[in-house]
Amino acid sequence: MNVPFVDLAWQESQIKTEREKRFADVIERTAFVMGPEVEQFEEHFAAYCGVKHAIAVANGTDALMLIYAAAGIGPGDEVITIATTFIASVSPLLHLGASPVFVDIDPTTRNFDMEKIETAITPKTKAILAVHLYGDMPDMDALKNIADKHKVMIIEDACQAHGAEYKGERAGSFGIAAAFSFYPGKNLGAYGDGGGITTNDDDVAARLRMLRNHGGVKKYEHAIVGFNSRLDTLHAIVLDEKLKLLDSWNEMRRSIAEAYEKGLSDITTIKIPARAAGVQPVHHLYMIELPEGERDPFMNAMRGKGIGVGIHYPDPLHLTGALSGLGYKKGDLPHAETFASRIVSIPMFPGMTAEQVTYVVSSIREYFHV
Ligand SMILES: Cc1ncc(COP(=O)(O)O)c(C=O)c1O
Known part of the structure; x- marks a missing residue:
C-alpha cells in the first residue's frame, strides 16, 4: 500500500466544480490580483476566526513581517519564542534589525516552558510570539498573564493552526495580530503561496492594509513605505471554497x-x-x-x-x-x-x-x- 505524507488531489476533488466556475469568471474578466474575491475571502476568514479583520497577503512569512512592522518592532528590539519552530517565524525579525530570544520547550506540551519566559524578558522585549506548532496551541491564559504583567504584546504565528481553539476561542484572536500561511499543504491551503493576518485592532488593520500594498490603499497614493504582499485572486477563490469545508x-x-x-x-x-x-x-x-x-x-x-x-x-x-x-x-x-x-x-x-x-x-x- 502507498500512503503519501500528504494528498492534495483529494482536496481538489472536493472543490473542483465551484472552483472551475469561479476561475472561469476571473479569467474572463482578466482581474488577477486582489479584487472582490479577495475581500469576500477576508470577510469569511475573519468571521471563521471570530475577529474583526482579516488581511490577505502573499504568504505566511510576509504576514509575520508585516505584523512585526505594523507593531513597531525594529532595530534592537527582542521577541521571545521557541526554537523548534520554522525559521520563517523569526527571519522577518532579523530583516527589521530585531532579534528572536529563544526559551526552551516543555517536553510534555512541546511548546513554551512557561517558567522560562519571565527570565528571558528584558527592557528590549517587545513581544512574545506564540507559535501554534503542529496545529496545537500553548497555554494562552498563562502566556497572557505573563504578557500583561510585563506589558509586552502577544503575536500569534498561527501558520499551522487554522481553526485550532483554546478554551473555545479560535487561534488568531488572542494577540495584537496573528499570521496564517496558506501554503498548499497547510490545513487551509491555496494553489501556490498565500497568507493572511487576523486582528481585532482597527488601527493595526488599517496599517497592515497599507503595508501590504506599497504603503497605501489607493493606487499611487503612498502614505507610508510599504511592501508588495497582495494575494492573487485565483488563490482567494480556492481558499474561499476550501474554508467552507x-x-x-x-x-x-x-x-x-x-x-x-x-x-x-x-x-x-x-x-x-x-x-x-x-x-x-x-x-x-x-x-x-x-x-x-x-x-x-x-x-x-x-x-x-x-x-x-x-x-x-x-x-x-x-x-x-x-x-x-x-x-x-x-x-x-x-x-x-x-x-x-x-x-x-x-x-x-x-x-x-x-x-x-x-x-x-x-x-x-x-x-x-x-
Ligand atoms: C510555523 C510557521 N511559520 C511561518 C511559516 C511561513 O509561511 P509561508 O511558507 O506561507 O511563508 C510557516 C510555513 O511553513 C510555518 O509553518
Whole structure:
C-alpha cells in the first residue's frame, strides 16, 4: 500500500466544480490580483476566526513581517519564542534589525516552558510570539498573564493552526495580530503561496492594509513605505471554497489522530503528542518522538513500506547556520535539542482512508515488534 505524507488531489476533488466556475469568471474578466474575491475571502476568514479583520497577503512569512512592522518592532528590539519552530517565524525579525530570544520547550506540551519566559524578558522585549506548532496551541491564559504583567504584546504565528481553539476561542484572536500561511499543504491551503493576518485592532488593520500594498490603499497614493504582499485572486477563490469545508477536514484530522493514539499509545519506547489543557488541536502535523538513534532506520523502514514521513524541523533554530550570529550554542536549550533529534512526522491529511491509517499503525507496531 502507498500512503503519501500528504494528498492534495483529494482536496481538489472536493472543490473542483465551484472552483472551475469561479476561475472561469476571473479569467474572463482578466482581474488577477486582489479584487472582490479577495475581500469576500477576508470577510469569511475573519468571521471563521471570530475577529474583526482579516488581511490577505502573499504568504505566511510576509504576514509575520508585516505584523512585526505594523507593531513597531525594529532595530534592537527582542521577541521571545521557541526554537523548534520554522525559521520563517523569526527571519522577518532579523530583516527589521530585531532579534528572536529563544526559551526552551516543555517536553510534555512541546511548546513554551512557561517558567522560562519571565527570565528571558528584558527592557528590549517587545513581544512574545506564540507559535501554534503542529496545529496545537500553548497555554494562552498563562502566556497572557505573563504578557500583561510585563506589558509586552502577544503575536500569534498561527501558520499551522487554522481553526485550532483554546478554551473555545479560535487561534488568531488572542494577540495584537496573528499570521496564517496558506501554503498548499497547510490545513487551509491555496494553489501556490498565500497568507493572511487576523486582528481585532482597527488601527493595526488599517496599517497592515497599507503595508501590504506599497504603503497605501489607493493606487499611487503612498502614505507610508510599504511592501508588495497582495494575494492573487485565483488563490482567494480556492481558499474561499476550501474554508467552507475546513471544519469537516479538521474533524477528519482529529479522527486520524485518535486512531494513531489508540494504535500507538502502548508502544512504550515512543512518545505520542500531548498538549496544554483547554486546547482543541487541528493536527496540521502528527509527530511521534523516537528513542535516540532510531530515527534514520525508522524513516527508511517506513519509506520502504511506501509510507511518507518527514521531520519538522531537524535543526532547532538557535543552532541553525543563518542564526549563528545570535550567539547560542549547543546545550543552551536541551529539551528543544533532544526533541528535534527524535521527532518524525507521519501521514496526516483529510481524505486519508481508514485502511491507510490502519496500515501506518500496523507498520509502526511491526517495526517496534509489538
Ligand atoms: C510555523 C510557521 N511559520 C511561518 C511559516 C511561513 O509561511 P509561508 O511558507 O506561507 O511563508 C510557516 C510555513 O511553513 C510555518 O509553518
